[in-house]
Amino acid sequence: MNRKENFISTYKFIDIFLKGYKGNLLLFFISCFFDYFLYIITPIIFGLMLDQIVYYKNISLFLSISSLIIVFLFFYIFLYVHMYKQHDILTTGFIMNVKKKAYEHLLESKSIYFINKKAGEIVTIVNQYSNDCLAFLIKDIIFNLNNLFNVIFCLAYIYIMNVQLGFLISLLIPISVFFSTLLNKKINSLFNNNRVLKEKYDGRIFDLLANFTEIKFLSGEKNAIKIFSFENNKLLDNKLKVDTSINNLKILYEGINLIIQLIIYSLLAIFSYRNQLTIGMISVILIYFFDIGKCLSAIVHSNLVAQERINNIHELKMFLHSESEKEYDGYDDIQITAGQIDFCKVNFSYKKKADILKDLSLSMSPGERIAIVGESGSGKSTLALLLLRFMEIQSGGIFIDNQDITKFSVKSLRRNIGIVQQQILVFPGTLRENITMGKMDVSDEKILDACNRAGLNDFLRMQPEKLDTWISDTENIFSGGQLQMLGIARICLEDPAILIFDEATRGLDKISETKVLASWENLTQNKTAIMITHKLSNTNYCDRVIVLKAGEIIETGAPNEVLIRSAELKKLFNTGGGYD
Known part of the structure; x- marks a missing residue:
């Protein structure tokens, strides 16, 4: 656990998301408190009832107390139902509030965050660690407070009945605190390591699933299993260390608890023999003694497990405080008329990695x-x-129509630049919703025109429901080329001033590739356009080709001219490596 993170700081962080749910949390706490109160009052009533029967033969009082216990039982059921009704509200409302905030930040995060994290790690932070927020409130705060109340009440009753027994049982408290403190640092370190390993493990699983087809195609199952087993064994080995440490603590605690039990049994036998305690009192003391032991054990165990939850919540906190695009300067909308693009002595590198671009300068005419x-x-x-x-x-500047792009809002910049990538997002919904990306103010006429310009009209004609065709997340009705055309149709709606095709034809068959390139030619008339490609034939659809190597421009010119004089270009397209 981060040294600055503890129960108080963790609660302060969670409190941000409790707006609108503090009442439900308070009701849950009150219901839980009365539930515990009824639980610890019942033994006293039971002991009283037992004494009335054994010593006084008072059947009427016995029956009256029995009736009271039945009333308590019904009240207990009512509290239980009410308590978990509040729990359900917190589960569906409060946790969704945390996850919504995490998801919103995910969409606003700077891309550099995703370079340092695998998809599985991010899913774990957003999904699992959000759940830990409620678990922390209920298990580590509310249940612990009620367990502490239980211990204090039971101990006070035992002191009233017999000071010697009360003192002896009180020894359990410092013993519990001692063992909790003894292993706290070690357990915390193991829990923190377990969190890191779990995130990497989840990330590895996502990587394997994302590349499942390629693994099967290349017969890489054995290697995939080897990688999975390696990550899994590291996780299991650390978990074994955690479980062993906790179990060792439990064994030590239970051993000392057993010794105290034997002493208490001996004292109870002596007090009973001397008629200093009734059977009812002895029954209550025994029940309370076991309750105290159970509550202290629960508090110790909860405190250890809480370290893992605090670490997880701290990781969620760090994620929500990670760099966001909201921090970008610039609020005005950029106005792009001509589409002149200038990269001026641009330097860029990812964190702790070699330079990707080195003093790069590039000008693109409108x-x-x-x-x-x-x-x-x-x-x-x-x-x-x-x-x-x-x-x-890191340094240099990027300008569009002589305007520094950092001086304007990111949203307006991206509205003016359309991009089609190799992977196209498809989500459950109608074809209309997938093209408009949920925008409600787009007419069908404009959507159909976008489909026509993108080359998607043939696909549309084959669908009985046309734009109302349902796109399922379990059944893919698109071919690779049609997915690219869907992406093109989306940018046709926006009609941006600048277009980017980033490996948009990679993996497509010849017919699909021809259709996508026809859309490129149609869309890029009088527009500034960039095609990032791995195919030599695609460069013929452009006015100029730029050859990059190690972040620097080594060749530039008309495609045919560069191919004749550039050894690097010949090397790229003649020695395999994905080029043709």
């Missing part, structure tokens, strides 16, 4: 179509990400 090629890691896609401000340059 209406010019440029193809960018280069080996993997040369900085092709990075240029597009920087232009869209998904990443921030």
